[in-house]
C-alpha cells in the first residue's frame with residue numbers, strides 16, 4: 083500500500099518538476115537582469131564631453147554643490163575632466179563617508195598645486211599624507227599627546243592669556259581708528275602657535291615686522307591652494323604647472339622653511355638643549371630625532387591648518403554680532419555678569435554658555451573648511467550607490483549647517499538653538515562637524531575650541547565696536563561680502579571704543 087502511494091506520487095512528481103524547471107530558470111534570469119551587478123554611481127548633472135561638469139564648480143564650489151544637491155539628492159557625482167568626484171551633503175551621507183566607511187574614505191586627495199617636489203615630503207605632512215600610514219599615525223600621536231591633550235591645553239593657558247592681553251592693549255591704542263578684525267585675530271593666533279612651536283612671537287601687532295613674511299606666505303598658500311588646478315582633472319597636463327600655482331606654493335614653502343631652519347640651527351647649537359625639559363614643540367621634535375625637513379613640515383601644518391580657519395571664525399562671529407545687536411547685547415550681559423577682571427581668562431570660558439552657543443552657531447553657518455577633501459582607497463557602496471576606487475570623496479560641511487531638514491530656520495543666526503541642545507562639534511553629531519569626523523578629524527580642535535571664544539570675549543569685554551562711516555549693520559551681507567576673507571573679498575573693518583566700566 084505504502085509502496086503504491088510512493089510510486090503514484092513519484093509518477094506525478096517527475097512531470098511536475100520538468101514543467102517547473104524552465105519556469106524557475108526564466109524567473110531567475112528575469113530577476114538577475116532587473117538587479118544590476120553593481121549599483122550605479124550617485125546621480126548628478128549630465129557631464130559635457132571632455133570637460134565633464136567643470137563648469138558646475140563656479141566661484142564658490144561649496145555653494146554650487148549645495149544647489150546641485152537640492153536637485154539631485156544628498157549624494158551626488160560630478161565628472162571633473164577624467165576625475166570622478168562624489169559629494170555628500172546631508173548628515174546621513176556624512177556619517178556614511180566619515181564613520182561607516184571611515185577607513186576606505188580616509189585617503190587624502192592632494193591637489194597638484196600642493197605637491198612638494200619629492201613624493202616623500204607629502205608623507206611628512208599630516209594634512210597632505212595621501213594615506214593614513216604609520217608615519218601619519220605617529221605624527222598625530224605627537225599632536226594628541228604633546229600639543230592638544232587636555233593637560234597640554236591647560237598648560238598652554240598662560241601663553242594664550244598673555245597673547246590676548248597684548249591684543250587687548252593693542253586694541254586700546256586703536257581707539258576711534260579702523261581695525262581689520264581678521265588681521266588682529268590672525269596675528270594673535272600666529273603668535274600663539276609660534277609661541278607653542280618656538281617660544282617666540284612671529285608678528286608684532288603694532289608694526290608690520292614679522293618673522294619670515296608669514297602673513298603674506300600663508301595668504302598666498304591659501305589663495306593658490308583653493309584655486310582649481312586643471313592638472314587635477316586632466317592627467318595630460320601633469321607636471322606642466324600651466325597656471326603657475328605650484329611654483330608660487332613652492333616659493334612660499336621654501337622661504338618659510340629657510341627662516342625656520344635658522345631657528346632650528348640656533349636651538350641645536352644652544353648648550354644642553356637636549357637634556358633640559360622640553361620648552362616647546364621644537365624641543366619635543368628634536369628629542370624625537372626629527373630631521374629639519376620633518377620639523378619644517380610638522381610646523382608648517384600647524385600654521386597653515388590652524389591660522390586662517392581660526393581667524394576667519396573670529397571674523398564671522400564678530401560680523402554676526404554686529405549684524406545682530408540683540409545677540410551682542412546678551413554676550414555683553416553674560417561677560418559683565420561672569421567676568422570680574424579687566425581680562426578674560428581660560429578658566430572663565432565654561433561659565434560663558436551663551437558665548438559658546440554663539441561659537442557653535444558660527445561654525446554651523448560659516449564652517450571655515452567648507453569642503454573636506456578625501457579619496458576612496460577602494461571601491462565601496464554608500465547609500466546604495468557605487469563609489470569607485472580613486473574617486474574624490476567630499477563632505478560639504480557648509481551644506482550640512484544649512485540643511486532645512488535638520489535645522490529650523492537654518493539661515494537665521496540664532497545661538498539660542500544650542501542652549502538646550504546636546505549637539506556638539508566634536509565629531510559625533512553629524513549635523514554639526516566643522517572639524518570633520520573619523521580618523522582624520524582636525525587634531526587642533528581643542529586649541530581652536532579654547533582660542534575662538536577667548537579672542538571674541540576679549541574683543542567684546544571692555545570695548546564697544548562700531549562700523550565705519552555710513553555702513554549700517556543691517557546692510558552687512560553675510561553670505562557674499564565676507565566668505566573666505568583672507569582672499570580677495572572685503573574684510574570686516576570695525577572701530578573700537580573703550581567702554582566706561
Ligand code: HEM
Pocket residue numbers: 208209210211275383384385387388389391392395449450451454455516517518519521522523524525526527529530
Ligand atoms: C576653527 C578652527 C579650525 C577648524 C574649523 C578646523 C577644521 C579642520 C577640518 C575640517 C579638517 C579636515 C579634516 C578631514 O580631512 O576630515 C582639519 C584638518 C586639520 N587641522 Fe584643523 N581646523 C581648525 C583649527 C586647527 C588648528 C588650530 C590646528 C593646529 C594648530 C589644526 C590642525 C589641523 C591638521 C594638522 C589637520 C590635518 C589632519 C589630517 O589630515 O589628519 N586645525 N581641520
